[in-house]
Amino acid sequence: MARRRKVYEGKAKVLFEGPEPGTLVQYFKDDATAFNNEKRGIITGKGVLNNRISEYIMTRLSEIGVPTHFMRRLNMREQLIREVEIIPLEVVVRNVAAGSLSQRLGVAEGTPLPRSIVEYYYKSDELKDPLVTEEHITCFSWATPGEIDEIMSLALRINDFLYGLFMGVGIRLVDFKCEFGRLWQGDDMRIVLADEISPDSCRLWDSQSNEKLDKDRFRRDLGGVAEAYQEVARRLGILPDGGPRDLKGPAVMQ
Numbered sequence: 094m095a096r097r098r099k100v101y102e103g104k105a106k107v108l109f110e111g112p113e114p115g116t117l118v119q120y121f122k123d124d125a126t127a128f129n130n131e132k133r134g135i136i137t138g139k140g141v142l143n144n145r146i147s148e149y150i151m152t153r154l155s156e157i158g159v160p161t162h163f164m165r166r167l168n169m170r171e172q173l174i175r176e177v178e179i180i181p182l183e184v185v186v187r188n189v190a191a192g193s194l195s196q197r198l199g200v201a202e203g204t205p206l207p208r209s210i211v212e213y214y215y216k217s218d219e220l221k222d223p224l225v226t227e228e229h230i231t232c233f234s235w236a237t238p239g240e241i242d243e244i245m246s247l248a249l250r251i252n253d254f255l256y257g258l259f260m261g262v263g264i265r266l267v268d269f270k271c272e273f274g275r276l277w278q279g280d281d282m283r284i285v286l287a288d289e290i291s292p293d294s295c296r297l298w299d300s301q302s303n304e305k306l307d308k309d310r311f312r313r314d315l316g317g318v319a320e321a322y323q324e325v326a327r328r329l330g331i332l333p334d335g336g337p338r339d340l341k342g343p344a345v346m347q
């Protein structure tokens with residue numbers, strides 16, 4: 094790692110220059126933050142699990158034709174990605190009311206939504222990621238109308254696919270956040286899924302018990318954060334399925 098130049102450091106990940114032009118190395122940290130940095134902590138083993146879970150999800154998505162920045166996992170905490178121009182939006186898709194939607198609109202957490210909702214938040218720590226509309230996005234040129242259409246249709250495809258994927262392992266995909274980037278290849282530009290998809294950026298509830306298997310365990314001080322992330326990995330078939338012994342350490346299979 095020391096030999097690589099750091100390009101960017103975020104709250105949960107670091108980006109380093111990649112081995113070839115147009116590539117980056119994405120390093121997953123154990124650091125966790127919530128409520129725009131007000132709450133901070135370390136979740137031991139989280140980076141290893143998120144690297145593996147995000148690899149799995151991005152790989153499955155690319156198999157159904159969703160373009161992503163993911164190239165390959167390099168080791169326990171790093172993956173090789175394509176360098177993209179990040180569109181400064183957090184795109185949230187919701188299937189069930191929870192979190193800020195419940196607070197803002199007074200809808201009880203757990204209420205199924207009659208249809209999936211896509212929301213856009215402007216990525217700005219200073220402004221605390223405010224909710225914005227397509228009007229704001231085009232007015233300030235964060236994305237063109239054509240790009241918004243593409244982002245919305247990709248976000249809904251990702252949601253449909255992941256909803257089924259998680260349902261198959263007994264997990265309800267309540268909501269998730271994703272980010273997109275512009276991938277330039279000569280004069281051609283494609284919108285691709287970027288960043289990560291992991292229990293840091295999803296709400297995942299056990300289908301039977303409604304137990305939370307995501308970052309809300311950290312946000313709401315519920316304890317057992319790493320164990321919940323491990324449970325998600327285990328159900329996706331990424332961790333060995335050998336009972337509680339395997340859930341002790343952050344021992345993820347290579």
Ligand code: TMP
Pocket residue numbers: 183185191192193194222268269270293294295296
């Ligand atoms: P929210 O209910 O707090 O708006 O969150 C919606 C989804 O987006 C939830 O799955 C958590 C995820 N999320 C992030 O990944 N990063 C963020 O900064 C926020 C606010 C939410």
Ligand code: ASP
Pocket residue numbers: 104126127128129130131293308312
């Ligand atoms: N990741 C965001 C932060 O650091 C918020 C969140 O996930 O709750 O504040």
